[in-house]
Amino acid sequence: MSDPTKALATQLSNIEAKTGKSLAELKRLVRDSGLEKHSAIRDMLKVKFALGYGDANTLAHMARQDEAPAAETDDYGLAAIYAGPKAALRPVHDAVLALVKGLGEFEIAPKKTYWSLRRKKQFAMVGPATNTRVEVGLNIKQFQPTARLEALPPKSMCTCKVKLTEAGQADAELLAWLKQAYDEAG
DSSP: OOOHHHHHHHHHHHHHHHHTSOHHHHHHHHHHHTOOSHHHHHHHHHHHHOOOHHHHHHHHHHHHHHHSOHHHHSSTTHHHHTOGGGGGGHHHHHHHHHHHHTTOOOEEEEOSSSEEEESSSEEEEEEESSSSOEEEEEOOSSOOOOSSEEEOOTTSSSSEEEEESSGGGSOHHHHHHHHHHHHHHO
16 A cells, blocks of 8 residues: 555554444553553454454554553664664664655565565565675666676565665665665556
8 A cells, every 4th residue: 555654544443443442442451451462462352352363463563552662663673673783783774764765755564574665566675684784675677787786586575685784885876776666666
């Protein structure tokens, strides 16, 4: 969906209609349940309100975000992706995202070990490949591989990738490739 905010608002409205309760009431019910684990909260909501997995999962996220410190709620899972030995790579990720944000609207689809960046379709993936390197996967139809822009095998999730070891490598050359992928995904 091209507008994730609108999609979320629609989903939350549907959850209120299905349960007959407001979001505030549902969040209070989760808080009062004493459950702390996401999976336990989700399972309780599925049973108590006969919600599907997706609706219960979204509601569990919403309820837990209200209880979490602000730093944990705004990072779409980056704290977990860049934990431990990968923590030093977070500035590289942030530098790549700063470039992408200048391109226009896009959706972040957080995954367990990386972020998928999407318009109508995925145009890039960003995440640590090792403890010393972030990789930016790109979906570009026509490109000339270079020492820096590596072609990936056919049927990979991306057509090419760029390896970054420091934030300064998020430069004009990378921006040009990101822009091409962004434009092609629109």
